[in-house]
Amino acid sequence: MIKLRVNGVAQRFNGDPQTPLLWYLRDALGLTGTKYGCGVGLCGACTVHQNGNAIRACITPVANLDGADITTIEGLGKDGIHVVQKAWMEHDVPQCGYCQPGQIMSAAALLASNSKPSDDDIDRSMSGNICRCGTYQRIRTAIKAAAEELA
Amino acid sequence: MNRVENVSRRSLLKGFAGMGGLVLGMQITPESLMSATAKSGSHASSRFKPNIWLALQKNGDLTIVTHRSEMGTGCRTSLPMIVADEMEADWKRVAIEQAIGDEKYGSQNTDGSRSVRNFYQTMRVAGASARQMLEAAAAKRWGVSAEECTAKNHFIVHESGKKLGFGELAEIAADLPIPPQEKLTFKEKKDWRYVGTAMPMTDLEDIVTGKAKFGLDVELEGMKYASIERCPVVGGKVISFDPTDALTVTGVDEVVEIPAAKPPFRYQALGGVAVIGSSTWAVLQGREKLRIKWDRGENVIYNSDTYRTQLEATAGKPGVVVREEGDVDKVFASDAKTHEAAYYTPHLAHAAMEPLAATARAKEDTCELWAPTQNPQAARDEAANALGLDKKKVICNVTLLGGGFGRKSKPDYCAEAAILSRKLGNLPVRVVWTREDDMRHGYYHACAALNLKAAVDENGSPTAWRQRTVFPTIGWIFGDTSNRGSAGELGQGFSDLAFSVPNLRVEVGKTKTHVRVGWLRSVANIYHAFAVHSFADELAHLAGRDPLEYMLELIGKERHVDMSKVEYPNYDQPLEIYPIDTGRLAKTLTLAATKIGWGRKLPKGRGLGLAVHRSFLTYVASAVEVEVTKAGKLTIPRIEMAVDCGLYVNRDRVISQMEGAAVFGTGLAMMGEITAREGAIVEGNFMDHLIPRINEAPIQTNVHIIENSAPPAGVGEPGVPPVPPALTNAIFAATGKRVRELPLSKVDLGWS
Numbered sequence A: 001m002i003k004l005r006v007n008g009v010a011q012r013f014n015g016d017p018q019t020p021l022l023w024y025l026r027d028a029l030g031l032t033g034t035k036y037g038c039g040v041g042l043c044g045a046c047t048v049h050q051n052g053n054a055i056r057a058c059i060t061p062v063a064n065l066d067g068a069d070i071t072t073i074e075g076l077g078k079d080g081i082h083v084v085q086k087a088w089m090e091h092d093v094p095q096c097g098y099c100q101p102g103q104i105m106s107a108a109a110l111l112a113s114n115s116k117p118s119d120d121d122i123d124r125s126m127s128g129n130i131c132r133c134g135t136y137q138r139i140r141t142a143i144k145a146a147a148e149e150l151a
Numbered sequence B: 001m002n003r004v005e006n007v008s009r010r011s012l013l014k015g016f017a018g019m020g021g022l023v024l025g026m027q028i029t030p031e032s033l034m035s036a037t038a039k040s041g042s043h044a045s046s047r048f049k050p051n052i053w054l055a056l057q058k059n060g061d062l063t064i065v066t067h068r069s070e071m072g073t074g075c076r077t078s079l080p081m082i083v084a085d086e087m088e089a090d091w092k093r094v095a096i097e098q099a100i101g102d103e104k105y106g107s108q109n110t111d112g113s114r115s116v117r118n119f120y121q122t123m124r125v126a127g128a129s130a131r132q133m134l135e136a137a138a139a140k141r142w143g144v145s146a147e148e149c150t151a152k153n154h155f156i157v158h159e160s161g162k163k164l165g166f167g168e169l170a171e172i173a174a175d176l177p178i179p180p181q182e183k184l185t186f187k188e189k190k191d192w193r194y195v196g197t198a199m200p201m202t203d204l205e206d207i208v209t210g211k212a213k214f215g216l217d218v219e220l221e222g223m224k225y226a227s228i229e230r231c232p233v234v235g236g237k238v239i240s241f242d243p244t245d246a247l248t249v250t251g252v253d254e255v256v257e258i259p260a261a262k263p264p265f266r267y268q269a270l271g272g273v274a275v276i277g278s279s280t281w282a283v284l285q286g287r288e289k290l291r292i293k294w295d296r297g298e299n300v301i302y303n304s305d306t307y308r309t310q311l312e313a314t315a316g317k318p319g320v321v322v323r324e325e326g327d328v329d330k331v332f333a334s335d336a337k338t339h340e341a342a343y344y345t346p347h348l349a350h351a352a353m354e355p356l357a358a359t360a361r362a363k364e365d366t367c368e369l370w371a372p373t374q375n376p377q378a379a380r381d382e383a384a385n386a387l388g389l390d391k392k393k394v395i396c397n398v399t400l401l402g403g404g405f406g407r408k409s410k411p412d413y414c415a416e417a418a419i420l421s422r423k424l425g426n427l428p429v430r431v432v433w434t435r436e437d438d439m440r441h442g443y444y445h446a447c448a449a450l451n452l453k454a455a456v457d458e459n460g461s462p463t464a465w466r467q468r469t470v471f472p473t474i475g476w477i478f479g480d481t482s483n484r485g486s487a488g489e490l491g492q493g494f495s496d497l498a499f500s501v502p503n504l505r506v507e508v509g510k511t512k513t514h515v516r517v518g519w520l521r522s523v524a525n526i527y528h529a530f531a532v533h534s535f536a537d538e539l540a541h542l543a544g545r546d547p548l549e550y551m552l553e554l555i556g557k558e559r560h561v562d563m564s565k566v567e568y569p570n571y572d573q574p575l576e577i578y579p580i581d582t583g584r585l586a587k588t589l590t591l592a593a594t595k596i597g598w599g600r601k602l603p604k605g606r607g608l609g610l611a612v613h614r615s616f617l618t619y620v621a622s623a624v625e626v627e628v629t630k631a632g633k634l635t636i637p638r639i640e641m642a643v644d645c646g647l648y649v650n651r652d653r654v655i656s657q658m659e660g661a662a663v664f665g666t667g668l669a670m671m672g673e674i675t676a677r678e679g680a681i682v683e684g685n686f687m688d689h690l691i692p693r694i695n696e697a698p699i700q701t702n703v704h705i706i707e708n709s710a711p712p713a714g715v716g717e718p719g720v721p722p723v724p725p726a727l728t729n730a731i732f733a734a735t736g737k738r739v740r741e742l743p744l745s746k747v748d749l750g751w752s
């Protein structure tokens, strides 16, 4: 049995320990905000936080998460909407929206560790997240706006 | 052509029943009948079968139904904006409801950049009808004439100043007749409240909070998951399979075969072996353990490298002439100076961020689907065919789409879900495509070889221009055996060449198709624009002239290009309403060039490039600035996109589509390629099929909209075609290297 917390709620997992966190979140817990895009850690659509750090849920087996504290897009704004989500809305970032939960989780993790990211910092932290619709320019703008808001 | 009906008092309104407000339905004449109807003046159908377009409740809440699919273009917001504006409704009171697939809505195939183009007028009629009914309702209530009553932001205001809310009038309006079309009045442009503004997308908050429901998020009571192993080669079939090991995986329930599709493939389920179980992970594990023997069929002969050689050889020989003006041969036979160039572009995959997924629940003699589909009516057809049902017995619910780009117009995945649900004794089932499935079982953008030749005068201006294109046609999947591009494909940036050249010939060569080829964002315009606008730039440089000045000369004097001798569909619109307007081309090009600071002196390794292209009735010019290091590393600091799409609805979504097109266009040019080996697609995931990332995409894209009262055109696709040639033209300016094949990842851009 694996015990972990997801968005502050204690969970016990009894299934195949090799199950990627992504499918556990989506199929068992019904947290479908975390997306599947590649399954091999190359697109970032499945990004969630483990103890505050961005991880790819599709390549993280639940076996590795005993005692872990997981936050998904659904739990990001603990008291309403998170500054990053707010910035995303103010800059109308999404097009189809599918990649955006992952983008937002990566951006939130970046800002939590770096309150004033440079363009290079943004490139480094966000280059694991693909957006096929091509919203990168607005993602960059929104991250900077969120950083200002946090300052 | 669009009939509105008051259906407030009918009980048939699923989801709207018992609201006790005003409900308007409308029937749309099928597009195919539209021109015939307009000409004959008769009505296409005497039976009136309305669908719901808007419903106003007594509390003032307004529901607007949107019948086109949302895949990121914003049409789920822009179409309701038109209704709300014309109705004088308060956008804050509007809720959006997604329509199911139903032919009564007219075409719902959300492709061809035509949601606003084809439905602008329909939406206005719905809104204006509701507004006038509410004005009439207020007049009745007050005992005054309707002329004294005006709708204003969810109220009807009387001349005297008294007013009533829309909601308070809904019940009275529900008993009033629909105003006849000839009595409808439309708001003047100066009074538009929403059309032309920047409106946040309807689903914005749901998207950023993870609540938005895409196709992969559909969850039904008792639902099973399915993952399908399909034959690597189109047209192949299962000889035998052994499910034993797959069935040992915990959570796997069943392994079932889906019969192979037979040509023409259309949107049929490809067939294969499906693993069914109680979680995604279980069925993916089970699938790894399947043992299948395939008969790979006749398309195993397909290899991208040899096919390319054949295409190029064909492009080097005369083809079928599809447009001819003057006599190019005579000029080429003279001692005029000539220039010839050959171009090649590869297959591409849509690679929408959400891989394909569909959920179905079959019953005895019905089937219900939930799918991220651009084309819900085709999904119904395909599911009905697969199950042997009348299509009326199939319902297709449309979820949000995690990108589409044309792939999700082709509902093979919906048919799979329907077939599996039936095979499982009518259990609900969701078919999940992996990224690899999505990449390897696509409907690929055609690869293409092109050959262009021009003769030039002493100024370097062309006196004769011959262009030839060869590509596997989309028609093949529908049974077309001509082995050549259709008028529609050729009309995408090739037979519609807008350059002013005295002698012109456009040809197409023949080639067989061996994979499912399908339309991808801007379709044949991609390779045609790449070759044509690269060649124009080549000629400018050969002549030692400024490319902007040269391109403007090629576009020539302001005119409507004469297409009377060409089989040219013009994106299914009449040329009288949507001509090929060279004035708009020139203006768009000039604007983009001005914005990039055309003519600036730049050091070697930096350069500017231009291209302007009309597609989907919209004019877009790209001006690209590049930096190329000596080692050949490319960066794109800035792109200026100028767009003239006629009337537009949501300003911000026009801008976002152009920003996205800049990434899509540079991305496909830099790294997009799908290859086949022995009939199977080689690339499988984002390690071998690359999509630009934030550190590779253009750093800054600025969008400039030309205000124009021309009829609405479309913006989903036309931003893409000018981008690749503008990029490679900029690379030439920076390095002196002429790129004639894509992707750039295969070309050494280094210079010294």
Ligand code: FES
Binding pocket: A035, A036, A037, A038, A039, A040, A041, A042, A043, A044, A045, A046, A047, A056, A057, A058, A059
């Ligand atoms: S789905 Fe996890 S990185 Fe792509």
Ligand code: FES
Binding pocket: A094, A095, A096, A097, A098, A099, A100, A130, A131, A132, A133, A134, A135, B072, B353, B402, B403
């Ligand atoms: S918004 Fe569509 S993939 Fe990013």
